Amino acid sequence: xxxxxxxxxxxxxxxxxxxxxxxxxxxxxxxxxxxxxxxxxxxxxxxxxxxxxxxxxxxxxxxxxxxxxxxxxxxxxxxxxxxxxxxxxxxxxxxxxxxxxxxxxxxxxxxxxxxxxxxxxxxxxxxxxxxxxxxxxxxxxxxxxxxxxxxxxxxxxxxxxxxxxxxxxxxxxxxxxxxxxxxxxxxxxxxxxxxxxxxxxxxxxxxxxxxxxxxxxxxxxxxxxxxxxxxxxxxxxxxxxxxxxxxxxxxxxxxxxxxxxxxxxxxxxxxxxxxxxxxxxxxxxxxxxxxxxxxxxxxxxxxxxxxxxxxxxxxxxxxxxxxxxxxxxxxxxxxxxxxxxxxxxxxxxxxxxxxxxxxxxx
Amino acid sequence: xxxxxxxxxxxxxxxxxxxxxxxxxxxxxxxxxxxxxxxxxxxxxxxxxxxxxxxxxxxxxxxxxxxxxxxxxxxxxxxxxxxxxxxxxxxxxxxxxxxxxxxxxxxxxxxxxxxxxxxxxxxxxxxxxxxxxxxxxxxxxxxxxxxxxxxxxxxxxxxxxxxxxxxxxxxxxxxxxxxxxxxxxxxxxxxxxxxxx
Numbered sequence: 001x002x003x004x005x006x007x008x009x010x011x012x013x014x015x016x017x018x019x020x021x022x023x024x025x026x027x028x029x030x031x032x033x034x035x036x037x038x039x040x041x042x043x044x045x046x047x048x049x050x051x052x053x054x055x056x057x058x059x060x061x062x063x064x065x066x067x068x069x070x071x072x073x074x075x076x077x078x079x080x081x082x083x084x085x086x087x088x089x090x091x092x093x094x095x096x097x098x099x100x101x102x103x104x105x106x107x108x109x110x111x112x113x114x115x116x117x118x119x120x121x122x123x124x125x126x127x128x129x130x131x132x133x134x135x136x137x138x139x140x141x142x143x144x145x146x147x148x149x150x151x152x153x154x155x156x157x158x159x160x161x162x163x164x165x166x167x168x169x170x171x172x173x174x175x176x177x178x179x180x181x182x183x184x185x186x187x188x189x190x191x192x193x194x195x196x197x198x199x200x201x202x203x204x205x206x207x208x209x210x211x212x213x214x215x216x217x218x219x220x221x222x223x224x225x226x227x228x229x230x231x232x233x234x235x236x237x238x239x240x241x242x243x244x245x246x247x248x249x250x251x252x253x254x255x256x257x258x259x260x261x262x263x264x265x266x267x268x269x270x271x272x273x274x275x276x277x278x279x280x281x282x283x284x285x286x287x288x289x290x291x292x293x294x295x296x297x298x299x300x301x302x303x304x305x306x307x308x309x310x311x312x313x314x315x316x317x318x319x320x321x322x323x324x325x326x327x328x329x330x331x332x333x334x335x336x337x338x339x340x341x342x343x344x345x346x347x348x349x350x351x352x353x354x355x356x357x358x359x360x361x362x
Numbered sequence: 363x364x365x366x367x368x369x370x371x372x373x374x375x376x377x378x379x380x381x382x383x384x385x386x387x388x389x390x391x392x393x394x395x396x397x398x399x400x401x402x403x404x405x406x407x408x409x410x411x412x413x414x415x416x417x418x419x420x421x422x423x424x425x426x427x428x429x430x431x432x433x434x435x436x437x438x439x440x441x442x443x444x445x446x447x448x449x450x451x452x453x454x455x456x457x458x459x460x461x462x463x464x465x466x467x468x469x470x471x472x473x474x475x476x477x478x479x480x481x482x483x484x485x486x487x488x489x490x491x492x493x494x495x496x497x498x499x500x501x502x503x504x505x506x507x508x509x510x511x512x513x514x515x516x517x518x519x520x521x522x523x524x525x526x527x528x529x530x531x532x533x534x535x536x537x538x539x540x541x542x543x544x545x546x547x548x549x550x551x552x553x554x555x556x557x558x559x
Contacts, residue, residue: 044378094395134415135413137415141426144422144430145421145425151433151437163437170434177427326538
């Protein structure tokens, strides 16, 4: 799986990296980012269990390590050691390929996120594995690939529940990708760029005198639509119909065991983390420090530390909101899900593009 | 042979193998999968040509949108393993082979005449627009040699937008005409399907 990620990352770089050792740096960075994301996903599982426990007035995991902080490592070891069962009635090839396909987009997407900078005035100085000038479209393209893992995994399992889960997932992702893309179009109209470092650089300063100059204030409707769709794309409650336990026994991963299940599971959390980072980058200012704090810092390691810290804080807060929402809201019914997507969000997103167009063209 | 040559040959070979598999396997789900997989080496070829925008759009539109719908429908209908049936229509294989050969000659001529000539440097943005409009991804991807000549910017969204929608020499009218055509096709499909329901 590391190879899949590294290979995909390498593919993106022949046009951008020059220098003689760029490939070694790329691999090193990719490996480091991969590990950061894996640890984040693990901690997110732990955080989810703790937050859920708090919300339900329980204690949550507290046995492994202080306050249960090592629980996720124990879980990972358990998943690796469990017997890996491949049922007889499955389509072997797609059964094995499914988890990989579900796993890698969430990982690769993180490679274009600008998570800090050494110089707040220069988009080129952003820290990102690859500063693609089409980073925004790249992320959307890869998140739209993630559905194949779920769809093929569910289909290959040759099980009613799995197939239903996979089909629901495809239908849901198709429905919510459209308003998501349209919400992004109005953002792009505001930003005039597809480059993520560029978009973050634009979000410095203040808006209307007192708000940070973030795109969630410029484009509140787009922000709302995009965020709702991000929930749906991540199969999170209230949109977790693909795996709805009471109806589908777990949905597309019913027949999976051991680390194959673990890859679906971790992939989902990695995708969640990447999606949250994407929302932070686009709408919540990314690494941009609010209220001109960056002017007080000397470009270099001070700025670097402050911007990376700022990004991490926003990211963590947003992830907390994700967990909070999951344990607060009930699940949609299927027809409600479709009605919201096609009759609610889609016209709203179109109207938002129209309004943005009128205001932007003048 | 430098890195780009190896990348191109590898990706091209992979794309051809996957494309042949797409039309030759009997299982419809497998066919859809190989077609999806084929888009990635093609996107990698675009990347090697510094056409990042086209590469990403290739994945987004074909793999991320169109084929997801195909896969969804195939899984929903869940067709049985297709039996080898005798085609009722007259055998068009000879005619198909002739037209395929003609098409191959035409693209080879186009590539050798324009893409590999020295004019390519000066007219850099134009091939990007053509490749995007025709969608003839494999045919439009020449050997990666020219990639070294052009700078890394010509495949960006701005350049493609200029080539497509420039008020004086763009293709705005053609673009809109094609979108109307696609709309007509969609409406026609709905009307035809509804009649049978």
